[in-house]
Amino acid sequence: MLKGEGLNYIFDIGKPSEFQALRDVSVQFGDKKLYGILGPSGSGKSSLLYLLSGLRKPTKGRVLFDNNDIWSLKSNELAEFRNKNFGFVFQRHFLINYLTALENVLVPVNKDFKKYEGRAKELLCDLGLESCIKKKPFEMSGGQRQRVAIARALINEPKIIFGDEPTASLDHENAIAVMEFLNSYKNHATIIVVTHDQSILKEADGQIRIIDGSLKEGDL
Numbered sequence: 001m002l003k004g005e006g007l008n009y010i011f012d013i014g015k016p017s018e019f020q021a022l023r024d025v026s027v028q029f030g031d032k033k034l035y036g037i038l039g040p041s042g043s044g045k046s047s048l049l050y051l052l053s054g055l056r057k058p059t060k061g062r063v064l065f066d067n068n069d070i071w072s073l074k075s076n077e078l079a080e081f082r083n084k085n086f087g088f089v090f091q092r093h094f095l096i097n098y099l100t101a102l103e104n105v106l107v108p109v110n111k112d113f114k115k116y117e118g119r120a121k122e123l124l125c126d127l128g129l130e131s132c133i134k135k136k137p138f139e140m141s142g143g144q145r146q147r148v149a150i151a152r153a154l155i156n157e158p159k160i161i162f163g164d165e166p167t168a169s170l171d172h173e174n175a176i177a178v179m180e181f182l183n184s185y186k187n188h189a190t191i192i193v194v195t196h197d198q199s200i201l202k203e204a205d206g207q208i209r210i211i212d213g214s215l216k217e218g219d220l
């Protein structure tokens with residue numbers, strides 16, 4: 001269970017550019033479900049995802065993972081915790097261009113390399129990328145690259161997968177395929193996806209809507 005309690009985030013505190021991106025957002029995400037975070041551009045969706053995933057520290061409020069406050073960890077412990085429990089898929093894939101698909105998927109792995117190599121191959125095959133295993137990102141299509149990024153996010157068997165507009169750079173067909181895969185992965189992890197596109201959330205178990213930094217609707 002992942003919980004955000006009274007989350008506030010202020011950029012540039014004390015400067016003329018100070019801006020409150022989130023105010024008093026409380027949300028709760030159950031295990032092994034798919035959730036969408038919706039809202040207009042600039043409303044604070046990505047900021048919320050960054051706080052929930054431990055990439056940014058809330059100005060006020062707490063993030064609890066299985067009732068433990070993740071921000072009570074020291075920064076190196078938090079980094080280790082994130083690598084073990086959370087997987088990330090962004091709008092841009094951030095693959096390394098001189099590594100093959102297989103090597104890219106293995107980048108977050110720092111132990112049992114042989115065991116994880118088998119898992120990486122399985123994930124790539126499950127994502128329909130058998131023919132790309134030895135290809136480098138520039139030899140693949142945008143949809144294929146994004147699926148490699150998904151395999152990389154899943155390699156450490158995370159408990160939560162955070163997606164920040166993971167389908168935004170894809171055509172509708174590829175976007176649906178990516179969402180179907182994420183939905184089918186629900187048996188293994190909770191998936192929380194920020195998106196503008198409600199149509200890719202047909203299979204979602206719950207959605208929240210952020211407007212001007214506040215939670216407007218939530219049926220989680």
Ligand SMILES: Nc1ncnc2c1ncn2[C@@H]1O[C@H](COP(=O)(O)OP(=O)(O)OP(=O)(O)O)[C@@H](O)[C@H]1O
Pocket residue numbers: 011012019021039040041042043044045046047048
């Ligand atoms: N580094 C920053 N410094 C100051 N303000 C920022 C910064 N990053 C984002 N903001 C502001 O915070 C608000 C929320 O941004 P955020 O990226 O969370 O919105 P969003 O809903 O994800 O937007 P989009 O859908 O366009 O990606 C926006 O008004 C944005 O201009």
